[in-house]
Amino acid sequence: MLAFNFFGATEGGLFDINATLPLMAIQVVALTYILNSLFFKPVGNVVEKREKFVSNNIIEAKNKLSEVEKLEADLLTQLQSARTEAQRIVSEAEDESDKLYKEALELANNEANASKEKARLEIESQTSAARDQLSKQADDLSELIVNRLILEK
Amino acid sequence: MFFNSLLTNFAALEVGQHLYWQIGNIRLHGQVFLTSWILLGALLVFISLGTKKMENDPKGLQNLLEFLWDYIRDLARTQIGEKVYRDWMPFIGTLFLFVFVSNWGGALIPWRLIKLPSGELGAPTADINTTIALALLVSLSYFYAGLSNKGWRYFEYYVHPTPIMLPFKILEDFTKPLSLSFRLFGNILADELVVGVLVFLVPLILPIPVMFLGLFTSAIQALIFATLAAYYIGEAVEEHH
Numbered sequence: 001m002l003a004f005n006f007f008g009a010t011e012g013g014l015f016d017i018n019a020t021l022p023l024m025a026i027q028v029v030a031l032t033y034i035l036n037s038l039f040f041k042p043v044g045n046v047v048e049k050r051e052k053f054v055s056n057n058i059i060e061a062k063n064k065l066s067e068v069e070k071l072e073a074d075l076l077t078q079l080q081s082a083r084t085e086a087q088r089i090v091s092e093a094e095d096e097s098d099k100l101y102k103e104a105l106e107l108a109n110n111e112a113n114a115s116k117e118k119a120r121l122e123i124e125s126q127t128s129a130a131r132d133q134l135s136k137q138a139d140d141l142s143e144l145i146v147n148r149l150i151l152e153k
Numbered sequence: 154m155f156f157n158s159l160l161t162n163f164a165a166l167e168v169g170q171h172l173y174w175q176i177g178n179i180r181l182h183g184q185v186f187l188t189s190w191i192l193l194g195a196l197l198v199f200i201s202l203g204t205k206k207m208e209n210d211p212k213g214l215q216n217l218l219e220f221l222w223d224y225i226r227d228l229a230r231t232q233i234g235e236k237v238y239r240d241w242m243p244f245i246g247t248l249f250l251f252v253f254v255s256n257w258g259g260a261l262i263p264w265r266l267i268k269l270p271s272g273e274l275g276a277p278t279a280d281i282n283t284t285i286a287l288a289l290l291v292s293l294s295y296f297y298a299g300l301s302n303k304g305w306r307y308f309e310y311y312v313h314p315t316p317i318m319l320p321f322k323i324l325e326d327f328t329k330p331l332s333l334s335f336r337l338f339g340n341i342l343a344d345e346l347v348v349g350v351l352v353f354l355v356p357l358i359l360p361i362p363v364m365f366l367g368l369f370t371s372a373i374q375a376l377i378f379a380t381l382a383a384y385y386i387g388e389a390v391e392e393h394h
Contacts, residue, residue: 014169014342016169016171017282017285018179018181019179019181020181020182021282021286023186024185024277024283024287025286025287025290027186027193028247028248028287029290031193031247031251032243032244033243035200035243035246035247036247038200038204039204039218039222039246040225040243040246042204043207043218043219043222044222044226046207046208046215046219047223049209050209053209
């Protein structure tokens, strides 16, 4: 083997390079294979399986979240439309009741006017009838008075 | 020689002394392998305890291991890029764990209490052989990564902005492992030496802040080594147009 004996000693020294070197290299290569099968592979499998599991779960959760958000937006629009629909129905009903009230009021007014007119006409006719009768009676009475006066004379 | 006198002065620290194992006609630094086996054994026990019963809801050790895994993945992903980081993550992670466990093990465990016939136990990364081995593995890795991902087009990297860069890029192939190995080796050895000298001179209280600093450096060095290794690999597989 190579032997650098920098420190002057015929044997030993800090830079004594011998068969320790290749054997150590072989030992490290063997250790690499041992650690690969004992440590790197099994731990890697477990860690990567868990990482996959976690990332899958995150993706699934994200999908579910977006679905929930979509449903929420859907519900919100439904609620909105239901609200406007309700408003529309209420205002329609109000309009209708208003119309009905006005109609009824008009009808009642008309009726009242009609009956008032009728009553007025009746009163008028009765008044004229009474006046006719009165004038007739006055005529009769005046005739009677005239007759009496004429007769007494 | 100056260095020799320096060494004998720090005789109590036993710098550059090794526990030699002789197998056939090759010689090994026994203390490096002993500590690395103990530390890696502890690491493997820790990891097998943590991954024994993996659940979807992590508890206890599994939590810690998953945090570690995530940390290494982030490191590899940011340096190498989304496309091929998966292939290199075990290597980067092993470098990080090996360097980290070695550094911290060397700093935290009172190895000095165990007497060896020669040399002393310590961080495996305080031995130049270990750091050069790691650095050469990094070099091989980025060559392999570049060639396997881009084929011969990998060598476009050497003339990338302009062909003037060619000598510098070739030089870089040598400076990368050199700086990687010597940075780690120097930092950890220096830390051990500083703590050793301080303990030798003032055995009470005073070394404690330096020990904390050593723990900090050890962790940072592990991160630097792994990050640079990942960066070199990322550089090799990067597509530039």
